[in-house]
Amino acid sequence: MRTAIFKQEWKESWRNKRLVWVPVALMLLAAMQPLTLYFLPDILASGGNLPDGTVIEIPTPTPAEVLLSVSEQLRQIGLLVVLLSAMHTFSQERTLGTLAWLKSLNIPASRIVMSKWAHYTLLSAVSILLAQGTAAYYTVILFDSFDVTDFVISTGLLIVHFVVQLSIFFLFAALLESGLVALVITLGVHFVLSLLLSWIDWDWLPWNLGGLSGQALIEDISVTWPLVTSIVLIGLALVIASKRLLFLSRSS
Amino acid sequence: MEIMNDPGTLLLILLPLLLLQLILLVVAMIDLFKRPETNGPKWVWLLVIVFINILGPIVYFLWGRTKQ
Numbered sequence: 001m002r003t004a005i006f007k008q009e010w011k012e013s014w015r016n017k018r019l020v021w022v023p024v025a026l027m028l029l030a031a032m033q034p035l036t037l038y039f040l041p042d043i044l045a046s047g048g049n050l051p052d053g054t055v056i057e058i059p060t061p062t063p064a065e066v067l068l069s070v071s072e073q074l075r076q077i078g079l080l081v082v083l084l085s086a087m088h089t090f091s092q093e094r095t096l097g098t099l100a101w102l103k104s105l106n107i108p109a110s111r112i113v114m115s116k117w118a119h120y121t122l123l124s125a126v127s128i129l130l131a132q133g134t135a136a137y138y139t140v141i142l143f144d145s146f147d148v149t150d151f152v153i154s155t156g157l158l159i160v161h162f163v164v165q166l167s168i169f170f171l172f173a174a175l176l177e178s179g180l181v182a183l184v185i186t187l188g189v190h191f192v193l194s195l196l197l198s199w200i201d202w203d204w205l206p207w208n209l210g211g212l213s214g215q216a217l218i219e220d221i222s223v224t225w226p227l228v229t230s231i232v233l234i235g236l237a238l239v240i241a242s243k244r245l246l247f248l249s250r251s252s
Numbered sequence: 253m254e255i256m257n258d259p260g261t262l263l264l265i266l267l268p269l270l271l272l273q274l275i276l277l278v279v280a281m282i283d284l285f286k287r288p289e290t291n292g293p294k295w296v297w298l299l300v301i302v303f304i305n306i307l308g309p310i311v312y313f314l315w316g317r318t319k320q
């Protein structure tokens with residue numbers, strides 16, 4: 001019975017088609033980057049009002065650079081897609097009364113939070129694996145082979161990065177009335193900290209993981225502290241979300 | 253681009269893209285036809301799904317359906 005809500009989440013996700021469209025959207029997103037980079041000289045030549053005889057020299061990016069830009073793309077638009085797909089998680093069930101009903105069945109809040117968190121964590125992990133697989137496929141066909149170990153490390157860091165952001169989102173979604181507000185806060189914090197971290201040397205912050213997942217492709221990196229703080233942050237977010245889960249809509 | 257002259261490679265490039273787009277399109281259309289009510293007129297969403305590449309179905313999945 002412990003996993004009943006978890007299983008229900010998957011059923012709901014399938015009915016919702018979320019199980020299909022989120023991975024496919026991320027895969028298309030990942031495929032676009034190598035394709036654009038490969039055809040960039042053609043696109044520029046046909047698009048701009050350049051005089052005849054203009055020669056554009058664009059150095060061919062290395063496979064690692066291509067994968068780096070895929071990682072950036074997934075971190076920005078991919079994260080937005082995943083969070084948007086999760087936006088209504090608590091807010092909708094609160095309005096519909098599902099959360100209040102679950103509470104009346106004496107189901108602990110931690111189980112509700114954990115089931116949903118585990119569902120989205122798995123969904124985004126699988127989506128990223130598929131997306132990175134697509135990116136690797138196009139990179140090999142259009143460019144060249146690349147260092148597999150670096151790529152695996154980069155993918156792993158990307159997944160942890162997504163899980164951290166999802167956990168922060170779930171924390172705010174549990175505390176606040178509106179899923180949209182929770183989404184905006186999560187992305188806002190993400191944006192501000194990414195900006196700050198380009199000036200300040202706080203290498204240990206979890207928000208570094210995104211950038212590190214890109215850097216892992218081109219240089220040696222140390223990830224111990226960001227990983228440790230990420231795990232602490234995920235744990236804290238889940239505990240607070242479980243303790244403070246808002247069961248009833250304030251307006252009702 | 254020398255790759256464009258090689259039909260085999262061209263197929264390797266285009267086939268996965270077309271397949272993924274087709275999946276999005278078909279799944280969005282199945283959902284649209286099964287749903288009794290959408291967020292706005294159905295035929296508009298059908299046009300959005302069919303004619304706007306990739307983004308159309310995604311926008312439908314995110315905002316096209318009623319909150320239910």
